[in-house]
Amino acid sequence: MAAATADSHLKTAGSTQTSLHYTATMARSVAASFRAKYLQPEGQAPALQLTDVLCVEVAVAKVRSHLNDAKVPAGLETAISLLPEVLAVLSHVASSVRLGLLSCVEEPNAWLADLLAVAASHNAHTANLTLGLRALLPTPVRAALERWNGAKPNYAPASVKIPNQFISNKNKPGFHFTQP
Amino acid sequence: MVVGVVSQHASRLYRCDSCLSNESPKLLTHALVSFASELVAKLGPGDASLRQQIVAALLPLSQDACAEYLHELLSAALLDATSDDQQKQVS
Numbered sequence: 001m002a003a004a005t006a007d008s009h010l011k012t013a014g015s016t017q018t019s020l021h022y023t024a025t026m027a028r029s030v031a032a033s034f035r036a037k038y039l040q041p042e043g044q045a046p047a048l049q050l051t052d053v054l055c056v057e058v059a060v061a062k063v064r065s066h067l068n069d070a071k072v073p074a075g076l077e078t079a080i081s082l083l084p085e086v087l088a089v090l091s092h093v094a095s096s097v098r099l100g101l102l103s104c105v106e107e108p109n110a111w112l113a114d115l116l117a118v119a120a121s122h123n124a125h126t127a128n129l130t131l132g133l134r135a136l137l138p139t140p141v142r143a144a145l146e147r148w149n150g151a152k153p154n155y156a157p158a159s160v161k162i163p164n165q166f167i168s169n170k171n172k173p174g175f176h177f178t179q180p
Numbered sequence: 181m182v183v184g185v186v187s188q189h190a191s192r193l194y195r196c197d198s199c200l201s202n203e204s205p206k207l208l209t210h211a212l213v214s215f216a217s218e219l220v221a222k223l224g225p226g227d228a229s230l231r232q233q234i235v236a237a238l239l240p241l242s243q244d245a246c247a248e249y250l251h252e253l254l255s256a257a258l259l260d261a262t263s264d265d266q267q268k269q270v271s
Contacts, residue, residue, distance in 0.1 A: 053204045057185050060211050067218055079219050080230060087237040090212040097205050097246045119245035134245070148206075149248040 005033065006051035020066050024078045027059040031085035038092050048096050056089055101148060104140040112137065116145070206249070213238065213250055217257035231261045 034056055038045045063082060066075035098113045105112070119133040134142060216234050223230055235258060241247045242254045 048205060050204055053208050054185060057208050057211050060215050061185055064211075064215055064218060067215075067222070076219075076222055079215070079222075080227075083216075083219065083230060083233060086212055086215055087233060090209065090216070090237055090241070093205050093209050093212065094241055094244060094247065097209065098244070100205065101246060116245045117240065118243050120243045120248055120251075121245070122248060122251045123243075145245055148246060151203075151249075 003051050006055050020072055020074055020078055023062045023066055027063050027082055030055045030059040031089065034089055039088060060086065101144045102141060104144050105138050112141065210250060213253055213257065217253060220257055220261045235261045
């Protein structure tokens with residue numbers, strides 16, 4: 001998706017009091033753009049770009065707001081119609097994350113990505129297997145994986161106003177207030 | 181809403197330049213799984229095929245080492261998707 005298209009999507013989505021129909025149209029458009037750009041044969045898809053990530057997340061946030069609005073019963077039907085697209089995007093993003101974590105090794109192999117895909121450690125019944133699998137990962141990948149899972153961002157709902165950290169005085173160089 | 185999404189992503193870029201490839205997909209993955217989770221909670225008795233689609237997508241993710249931070253959300257969604265309607269009515 002071109003940056004100009006992404007910018008257009010974001011501006012339109014942000015400036016319009018959107019109806020369910022508009023939201024559905026916008027979400028389908030964003031999903032189609034994502035599919036065309038990223039859902040390609042293995043090895044041919046480009047790296048995820050921030051503009052595309054933002055567009056998809058905004059579209060999903062809007063669909064979720066309709067889905068959770070009791071006054072819009074058709075929101076459920078719209079969400080259901082978008083489910084295949086959302087799941088396809090989810091699968092691709094998960095795959096991209098695995099490849100991203102492997103970027104810290106010089107020659108990432110496909111089997112390392114497959115290893116990551118099955119090495120979740122939360123299942124107590126397969127703890128030994130997981131330990132064994134993770135031992136096969138290169139040390140930098142294990143470290144990256146720990147950092148990745150260790151940092152838990154605060155997932156504020158998209159519809160909630162989020163404090164703007166850029167205009168917060170304490171984050172501005174030269175604008176630190178000191179307590180007397 | 182748009183400002184909220186952009187702010188979440190941008191604030192992470194502000195904190196750490198090297199996080200671009202990590203933090204934004206993490207937020208997006210969380211949003212997509214949340215969508216599936218919220219949707220499955222609203223499905224009715226006749227939506228078995230939709231539940232299957234969601235399980236088919238979320239189950240591999242629950243085994244993914246890169247999705248451990250979503251463990252609780254994924255578990256709840258999978259439980260919702262796989263529990264039968266009678267169980268839901270009882271609970």
